[in-house]
Every structure is written in C-alpha cells, then in structure tokens.
Amino acid sequence: MASPFLRDPVDEGAILVQLAFHTDRVLRDRQDPLCHTDEFLFERFRFSQQGLIYLQDLLGPYIANVTRRSRALTVLQTLCIALRFFASGTFLYSVGDAENIGNAAACVAVRKVYLALNQLINKFIIFPGHVPVNDIKEGFYAIAEFPNVIGTVDCTHIRLKKPSRPNKADFVNRKGFHSLNVQMICDSSCLITNVEVKWPGSVHDSRIFRDSTLCYSFEQGNYDGLLIGDRDYACRPWFMTPYPELAPGPEVRFNGALSRTRARIEMTFGLLKGRFNCLRGLRVEPDRACAITVACAVLHNVATLRRERVPVIVAHPEDNVEPIHLHERSERLQGTSLPSIISDSCPDDFG
Structure with missing residues (x-):
C-alpha cells in the first residue's frame, strides 16, 4: 500500500510527460x-x-x-x-x-x-465582361467549339416567403411556391456579366429577356457576338437556341455543342447558391430579396476575380418515381389489395 506522505514516482513521470507536451493557451480577440x-x-x-x-x-x-x-x-x-x-x-x-x-x-x-x-454593381457586373470580347469568345469556343458566343442566358428562382402585398399571387411560380425569377448572363469563367432582378416567379423567362435593356441593345446592333439559351427563348439572329426536332447530322452536333456551352450558366447558379445559401430561401419582402440577390451576385464576382476557394456543391438526384394511376389496372395493384378494389369499383370517382 502506497504511503500518502510519499510521492508516487509514476505520478511524477506522468507530470513530466504532460509538461513536455504542454502548449500555451492562445486567447484570440473575438472582435478581430x-x-x-x-x-x-x-x-x-x-x-x-x-x-x-x-x-x-x-x-x-x-x-x-x-x-x-x-x-x-x-x-x-x-x-x-x-x-x-x-x-x-x-x-x-x-x-x-x-x-x-x-x-x-x-x-x-x-x-x-x-x-x-x-x-458597386456597375463596377463588378459588366457586359460583355471584364476582358476583351475576343477573349470571351475564345473561352466559350474552347468548351465545345461553338463560335462567336459572348454570353449564355438563363433564369433561376429565388424562393421567398409569402409576400404581404395584394399581388402576392404573381410570385407563385409553375412549381407552386413563391419566388423571384432572376435572369443572369455569364461568361466562360462563370463570371456574372448581367443580372435582372425585379420579376415575380410567375413571369416567363422569355418575357424577362424581351423586356430587358440588354435585348434592346442587341436589337440595335450594339454588340458583336451571340447569346445562347434553352428552348424557353425565341431564336433570333443574335440569340441561338436548340433545334426543337432533331435530324441526324449537323443538327445533333449543333445541339450538343450548344448544350455543353450553355452549361456554364447552370454551373454559375450552382456556385452562386453554393457560396451564399441565403439564396435558397429568403424570409424577407421581395424588394429586400432583390437587393440581397444583387449583393450576392457582386460578391460572387469578387470571389471569382480573386480566385477564392470554390464551395463543395452536393448534387441531389431527382426522384425517379413512377406515377400510379388509380383508374388504370396495374400489375402491382392486381389481387385482393384495397387500392385495386377501390380503383375497379369506382373508377369515375378517382379518374
């Protein structure tokens, strides 16, 4: 039995080891x-x-x-x-x-x-970009050899809480929730070069572009180059969209090159919402939501120009669920199950 008046050599050795690995505590200034x-x-x-x-x-x-x-x-x-x-x-x-x-x-x-x-929007969001136009065209051409492109266009929805204003129904989009429909244009480096943030979620993408100042500038011939977009937009001499019905040959290659080049705007939306998660759902009125969206777009360009770290974007796969129609007899519902009995006995009530 160890004596309480004598030091245990094992404890003294543990203290020496602890002192050898001891590091001084660092107190950081919370205000810095x-x-x-x-x-x-x-x-x-x-x-x-x-x-x-x-x-x-x-x-x-x-x-x-x-x-x-x-x-x-x-x-x-x-x-x-x-x-x-x-x-x-x-x-x-x-x-x-x-x-x-x-x-x-x-x-x-x-x-x-x-x-x-x-x-600061006019200093960091400039169309067609912060570099010469030929450099922008070369950047897009290096993606899929689609020539003469100076920007790719698309819209994204910024979810909002239910607005407290008489025209709140205008903010309900086709997916059934309140939102802003925001149009953006980017270059090959995912730098935002134009942004339109003033339209409610129910407005169609083509309407937003048709009423924009940029569309008027292209109609006046102020820019030397092409814009590309998806099938939601009308095809114009300076705005290329995919072929609606493909024929074997050049049309397939055209749509493939356009789709790969247009993917830059989808990447830009992913980077923007990945950096600033507030854009996945704002609990403010639409006027403040517009200002916050513009601020995040400016910050995105600042981060891109300064080559800040890119956030990790987790892709969520879409649900692949086959719909079940109660008025049609399905192989999975055949037998003595209750849904099949209801479907067969009362088809008009559920059709």
Missing part, C-alpha cells in the same frame, strides 16, 4: 475575425483573410459608423455579420447570437452591406 485561419473564415464567411481585408477596404466608406460611442461595430464586424448571413441563410437572431449582438443590430449591419454592394 482575421486572427483565425483561412479554413475557419471560409466556412463562415466564404472569403479568406485577404479577401476580407479587400472587402473591408472596398466597403469601408459605405458602411463605417460615424461614431464610436456605445461600442459601435467596426467595419470588419459589420462585414462579417452580413457575410455570415449570406453564407448560412439562417435567421438573423442566430447570426446575432454568433457575433454576440442583438437581432436589431444584425439587421442593420446586413442592410448596410447589401445596400453598399448594390452601389
């Missing part, structure tokens, strides 16, 4: 997000340390508080609050809890940032 690693920052804000510094300098004149009384938020804190909301798409009180501020302060910070980004 830049003290974290790039991995930590990307998971929460979708930008690296250098990216946050760039945005801080870019948006500082627009979002800086005019006073430092009552411990006003710094430019970096305001920016990180908004980026956390854009990246996560969660409730504002959750963002406020993560940043140790109230719900009202988080709402004001997010509003400051997306309004500031809306003022």
Whole structure:
C-alpha cells in the first residue's frame, strides 16, 4: 500500500510527460475575425483573410459608423455579420447570437452591406465582361467549339416567403411556391456579366429577356457576338437556341455543342447558391430579396476575380418515381389489395 506522505514516482513521470507536451493557451480577440485561419473564415464567411481585408477596404466608406460611442461595430464586424448571413441563410437572431449582438443590430449591419454592394454593381457586373470580347469568345469556343458566343442566358428562382402585398399571387411560380425569377448572363469563367432582378416567379423567362435593356441593345446592333439559351427563348439572329426536332447530322452536333456551352450558366447558379445559401430561401419582402440577390451576385464576382476557394456543391438526384394511376389496372395493384378494389369499383370517382 502506497504511503500518502510519499510521492508516487509514476505520478511524477506522468507530470513530466504532460509538461513536455504542454502548449500555451492562445486567447484570440473575438472582435478581430482575421486572427483565425483561412479554413475557419471560409466556412463562415466564404472569403479568406485577404479577401476580407479587400472587402473591408472596398466597403469601408459605405458602411463605417460615424461614431464610436456605445461600442459601435467596426467595419470588419459589420462585414462579417452580413457575410455570415449570406453564407448560412439562417435567421438573423442566430447570426446575432454568433457575433454576440442583438437581432436589431444584425439587421442593420446586413442592410448596410447589401445596400453598399448594390452601389458597386456597375463596377463588378459588366457586359460583355471584364476582358476583351475576343477573349470571351475564345473561352466559350474552347468548351465545345461553338463560335462567336459572348454570353449564355438563363433564369433561376429565388424562393421567398409569402409576400404581404395584394399581388402576392404573381410570385407563385409553375412549381407552386413563391419566388423571384432572376435572369443572369455569364461568361466562360462563370463570371456574372448581367443580372435582372425585379420579376415575380410567375413571369416567363422569355418575357424577362424581351423586356430587358440588354435585348434592346442587341436589337440595335450594339454588340458583336451571340447569346445562347434553352428552348424557353425565341431564336433570333443574335440569340441561338436548340433545334426543337432533331435530324441526324449537323443538327445533333449543333445541339450538343450548344448544350455543353450553355452549361456554364447552370454551373454559375450552382456556385452562386453554393457560396451564399441565403439564396435558397429568403424570409424577407421581395424588394429586400432583390437587393440581397444583387449583393450576392457582386460578391460572387469578387470571389471569382480573386480566385477564392470554390464551395463543395452536393448534387441531389431527382426522384425517379413512377406515377400510379388509380383508374388504370396495374400489375402491382392486381389481387385482393384495397387500392385495386377501390380503383375497379369506382373508377369515375378517382379518374
């Protein structure tokens, strides 16, 4: 039995080993997000340390508080609050809890940032792009050898909560939920070059493009190049769409090259919503949803131009479920099961 007055050599050896592997505790400043690693920052804000510094300098004149009384938020804190909301798409009180501020302060910070980004739209979203037109055409040609393309067009739906306005039925799209129908154009590097964010979900894609300023500019012959889109759009001399009925030969190759080239806009939508999960469902009124969508498009271009890390996009396969028609006798429903009895006895009630 060990004596309580003598030190156990085993315990002393354990203490020596523990001291050998001991590391000093590092206390980080909560008010300085830049003290974290790039991995930590990307998971929460979708930008690296250098990216946050760039945005801080870019948006500082627009979002800086005019006073430092009552411990006003710094430019970096305001920016990180908004980026956390854009990246996560969660409730504002959750963002406020993560940043140790109230719900009202988080709402004001997010509003400051997306309004500031809306003022920079003409600097970061430029048609046909930030590079010469010939470089844009060469980028698209390298994909599937489709010549003279300067942009690919498509629309995506941004889900909204039910608007509290008289024309709320206009926001119900063909899939049955409230949304904004947003038109975007991108180049071969998935850089957004044009965005139209003002139409409710019930408006057709071709109507949005037909009433856009860009369509009028193409009709006036202001651009040297082609746009490409899917079958939802009308074919024009400067707008190429797939053949509706294929014949063996050149038409099949034409549709294949156009489809592979047009896939860039689908990739852009995936990257945009992968970076900023708030675009998968906004719990705000349509006017604010339009401003937030534009802000996310500007941030996407900033991240693309700065070659920020690309988020991992998980593809969800579509449900492959065969429909069951109760008025038709099916092999799976034959026998003594109740659905087959109801289907056979009362076909008119379920047809």
